[in-house]
Amino acid sequence: MALSLDIAVPRRSFELALALEVGPETLALVGPSGAGKTSVLHAVAGLLRPARGRVALDGGTLFDSEEGIDLPPERRRIGLVFQEYALFPHLSVEANVGFGGRERAPELLERFRIAHLAKARPGELSGGERQRVALARALARDPAILLLDEPMAALDAHTRTAVRAELQELLGELGLPTLLVTHDFEDASALADRVGVIADGRLLQLGRPDELVAAPSDAFVAGFTGGNLLHGFARPTREGLTEVVLDGGAVVFSTDRAEGRVGVVVYPWEVSIAHAAAADSALNHVSAPISSLVTLGNRVRVRVGPLVGEVTTASAERLELERGKIVVASFKATGARLVPLRDETHRTPV
Amino acid sequence: MRRAGFRLAAALAALVALAFLLLPVVAIFLRVSPGELLNRLDDSVVVDALAVTAKTNGIAFALTLLLGTPAAYLIATQRFPGRALAITLTELPLVLPPAVAGIGLLAAFGRLGLLGGTFDALGLRLGFTQAAVVLAVLFVAGPFYLRQAIAAFEAVDPTMLAAARTLGAGPGRTFLRVALPLAASGLGAGAALSLARGIGEFGATIMFAGSLQGVTQTFSLAIYAQFDVDFTRALALGALLVLVSAAVLLAIKAIPAWRSRSTSPFLVAPSSSR
Numbered sequence: 256m257a258l259s260l261d262i263a264v265p266r267r268s269f270e271l272a273l274a275l276e277v278g279p280e281t282l283a284l285v286g287p288s289g290a291g292k293t294s295v296l297h298a299v300a301g302l303l304r305p306a307r308g309r310v311a312l313d314g315g316t317l318f319d320s321e322e323g324i325d326l327p328p329e330r331r332r333i334g335l336v337f338q339e340y341a342l343f344p345h346l347s348v349e350a351n352v353g354f355g356g357r358e359r360a361p362e363l364l365e366r367f368r369i370a371h372l373a374k375a376r377p378g379e380l381s382g383g384e385r386q387r388v389a390l391a392r393a394l395a396r397d398p399a400i401l402l403l404d405e406p407m408a409a410l411d412a413h414t415r416t417a418v419r420a421e422l423q424e425l426l427g428e429l430g431l432p433t434l435l436v437t438h439d440f441e442d443a444s445a446l447a448d449r450v451g452v453i454a455d456g457r458l459l460q461l462g463r464p465d466e467l468v469a470a471p472s473d474a475f476v477a478g479f480t481g482g483n484l485l486h487g488f489a490r491p492t493r494e495g496l497t498e499v500v501l502d503g504g505a506v507v508f509s510t511d512r513a514e515g516r517v518g519v520v521v522y523p524w525e526v527s528i529a530h531a532a533a534a535d536s537a538l539n540h541v542s543a544p545i546s547s548l549v550t551l552g553n554r555v556r557v558r559v560g561p562l563v564g565e566v567t568t569a570s571a572e573r574l575e576l577e578r579g580k581i582v583v584a585s586f587k588a589t590g591a592r593l594v595p596l597r598d599e600t601h602r603t604p605v
Numbered sequence: 606m607r608r609a610g611f612r613l614a615a616a617l618a619a620l621v622a623l624a625f626l627l628l629p630v631v632a633i634f635l636r637v638s639p640g641e642l643l644n645r646l647d648d649s650v651v652v653d654a655l656a657v658t659a660k661t662n663g664i665a666f667a668l669t670l671l672l673g674t675p676a677a678y679l680i681a682t683q684r685f686p687g688r689a690l691a692i693t694l695t696e697l698p699l700v701l702p703p704a705v706a707g708i709g710l711l712a713a714f715g716r717l718g719l720l721g722g723t724f725d726a727l728g729l730r731l732g733f734t735q736a737a738v739v740l741a742v743l744f745v746a747g748p749f750y751l752r753q754a755i756a757a758f759e760a761v762d763p764t765m766l767a768a769a770r771t772l773g774a775g776p777g778r779t780f781l782r783v784a785l786p787l788a789a790s791g792l793g794a795g796a797a798l799s800l801a802r803g804i805g806e807f808g809a810t811i812m813f814a815g816s817l818q819g820v821t822q823t824f825s826l827a828i829y830a831q832f833d834v835d836f837t838r839a840l841a842l843g844a845l846l847v848l849v850s851a852a853v854l855l856a857i858k859a860i861p862a863w864r865s866r867s868t869s870p871f872l873v874a875p876s877s878s879r
Contacts, residue, residue: 302767328770341768345786354782355772396773 257432258400262308262318264294264456270306271295271456277400281426281433283447285440285479290453292436293338296402299434300335301328313399334393334431338405340385342377348388349373355395363391367425382410383418390425401426403435407442419445440464440480452476474518474596482520482592483562489513489593496538496588503561507539509591518594525590526564528557528574529583537585544581559584630847637840645841653819654827654842661735661823662803665742669750669799674792677754678780682766692755698748703808706745710813714740737814738821746803750795757791758784794857801853805846824849 261274271291275282284292297303299310301317304325310318312333317326334355342351348369353360364370367387377385386406393401410418423446426433437443443450444464451461452475460472464480471477478484487501489509497509499519507519532540543560548571550556555571557564562584566574576582645651680691698706713719714731724731731737761784769779785792807825814821816830824846832839 297767300771302771327775328767329773329775331771333771335768335771337764337768339764341762341764343765343768343783343787354769354774392772 258299258310258312258434260295260299260308260310262295262298262305262310264291264298264303264305266291266294266456269456273453273456273458275434275451275458275461277432277434279430279432280448281435281446283443283450284434284436284453285438285443285450286436286453287479288438291456292438292453293404296335296404296434296436299331299400299402300333301326301331302335332396332399333402334396334398334400335402336386336389336393336404336406339409340377340389342385342388342392344377347374347376348380351377351388352391352395355392356397357395359395359397360391363395367391381414383414383421385409386418386422394429394431399432401429401431401433403433405437406435406446407437407439422446440467452479454479468522471520471592471594474520474594477518477520477592477594482522483526485519485521485561486596487517487519489515489517497593499591499593501561505541507591508588509593510588511591511593513593513595516596518596520592520594521562521586521590523556523563523565526559526562526584526586528559528564528566528570528576529585530574532583532585535585536587538588539586539591541584542581543584544579545576546578548576548578557582557584562586633840633843633847637837637844641837642841642844645838645845648838648841650818650827650831650838651842651845654822654824655845657735657738657819657821658804658823661738662742662800665739665746665803666796666800668739668743669747669803670796673747673751673754674785675780677751678758678784681755681758681761682763682784695748695751695755698744699752703745703806704812706809707741707812710737710741710744710809715813732813733815733817733821735814735821738810738823741809741813742803742806745806745809746799749802750792750799753795753798754788754792757788757795760791761787797853797857801850801857804849804853 256276256278258277259275262272264271269291271294273291273295275295284295286292294303298305298318299312305318305320307320308318309316309320312331316322316324317331318324343354346354349360349364352363352369361370364373367390369384369387369391372380372384372388377388380388386409406422407415407419419442426446435443435446437446440450440452444467448463449461450464450467452459452467454475460467460476467476468480468482471480471482474484485499485501485507487499487507489497489499491512491514492498492508497511497513499507499509499517501507501519509519527537532542541560541562545557545559547558548555550568553568554565555568555576557566557571557576559582564584566576574582680688680695701709711718711732714724714737715721716725716730716732731740765783765787766779769783770776774782804823805825806823807829810821810823811826811829816822816826818827818830822830824842828839828842828846831842
């Protein structure tokens with residue numbers, strides 16, 4: 256393992272306790288803001304001293320509370336890219352990159368396609384260019400691991416997708432162990448091989464992005480990965496299905512087995528929208544007026560009652576969807592996953 | 606109609622205030638012609654005062670920057686018990702009347718003072734020497750820089766310092782290559798303010814160092830010494846000092862304009878005690 260950590264960091268209202276191994280891969284930690292994601296990176300970089308625990312990189316100990324080891328940041332082979340990039344405003348692009356290591360700077364400027372900006376100040380750059388400078392600067396030190404703090408947060412919505420694709424490609428080329436944190440599951444699943452969901456200082460689930468979506472360990476993970484979360488009371492039916500009486504009174508069916516209070520998770524792409532309940536295999540139907548329509552590129556997110564469904568823009572036009580129109584949202588019993596509710600007062604997933 | 610009346614009254618008040626502030630300065634120059642001013646430049650009293658002022662203030666200024674800059678950086682970036690007290694103490698000399706500063710310096714460093722015996726044993730006599738002028742200027746003008754420098758370093762984004770560390774720079778290199786340039790405009794303003802205050806120093810100096818021509822008689826002291834002996838000479842000295850002060854003021858105003866666009870220029874930003 257390139258990086259292994261097992262640390263406890265006291266925070267204002269909770270204690271962040273995290274054990275993690277990062278191999279030759281990109282691992283993303285996702286969680287709502289305030290979950291302690293940045294603290295993890297800072298603890299690895301040496302900017303924050305954990306209350307106890309151990310951090311090791313390529314077999315060498317960076318921090319060990321029992322042995323009293325705590326290497327200062329400048330003695331750790333780590334490339335940290337800060338959330339707002341933290342480029343030095345008084346230095347040129349060239350000097351910024353050279354700050355980490357002068358020998359590698361010219362090569363990195365070329366490689367990141369910022370050589371033509373060498374003399375420019377960070378204030379004159381676009382968000383995407385700034386990110387490339389920050390990455391080049393972090394790599395100039397020849398780090399053994401790359402840490403990225405919310406790499407997408409400083410970008411505006413319309414450059415995001417392009418920059419994300421670029422970053423994805425770059426990380427692939429670098430082949431450097433990478434630990435990144437983000438509050439956006441979509442970014443995490445696009446960039447990382449494995450994703451860990453953290454909330455309130457705990458790692459709730461760690462796995463490949465598709466694993467998290469296919470089998471969320473609890474309601475929070477399900478909500479965080481983008482699923483609709485409905486609360487209800489489950490009981491088995493004679494046909495071997497599970498019937499869930501939702502808090503709103505409607506009844507839905509699932510192929511998962513559960514009893515008692517549960518969360519029903521339905522992903523938007525498993526919800527289909529029609530004018531009337533079709534005579535197909537879908538067991539679950541919710542009939543309600545459309546309360547919102549949001550276009551995301553070639554898709555439209557449609558909110559029907561408690562559900563959000565995703566359809567193509569073409570379908571939305573064909574069905575003449577508009578706010579207030581009564582439609583039927585359907586999903587199959589196999590698309591309704593039942594998850595335990597951690598506690599009913601838990602914060603609403605973002 | 607009433608609005609026009611108010612604006613007229615306000616304009617009048619502004620006019621009176623400005624005239625009052627400018628009149629003494631203008632009066633000096635009306636009484637001393639430029640030719641007279643040039644003539645006085647080889648007057649021994651003026652030349653001696655100029656030399657003493659330049660030398661003592663040069664040394665005091667250098668010491669202020671050399672000691673004050675690291676001290677301010679430490680106070681601004683480190684959290685330690687008694688930090689708020691330390692900041693308040695650096696501000697104490699700012700509100701101390703100069704006469705109190707003078708008597709305090711005498712009580713501490715004078716021949717019969719607290720450290721007088723120690724200095725005597727070392728063969729050092731501070732009272733009424735140029736070293737005494739330097740101490741007086743340091744004590745009175747130094748805090749102007751220190752206070753401003755603390756505020757300037759506090760305004761530097763801590764993330765910048767953290768970034769430098771993760772890029773392999775130790776605390777020393779982080780200070781020199783990141784903190785110092787980013788705080789430069791604030792430091793420059795503080796330095797200019799401190800220099801101006803030091804050049805004009807009078808009360809503490811005359812009590813602690815005396816007013817010996819060619820030894821401890823600075824510009825301000827020379828004006829005081831000359832004004833009942835040779836009023837014209839006193840006026841010429843005053844005119845020169847006005848020019849020096851104006852130059853310092855212009856420098857303060859100009860610094861933020863040409864210095865780093867990234868840090869906000871501030872002249873009297875309060876140093877917040879967190």
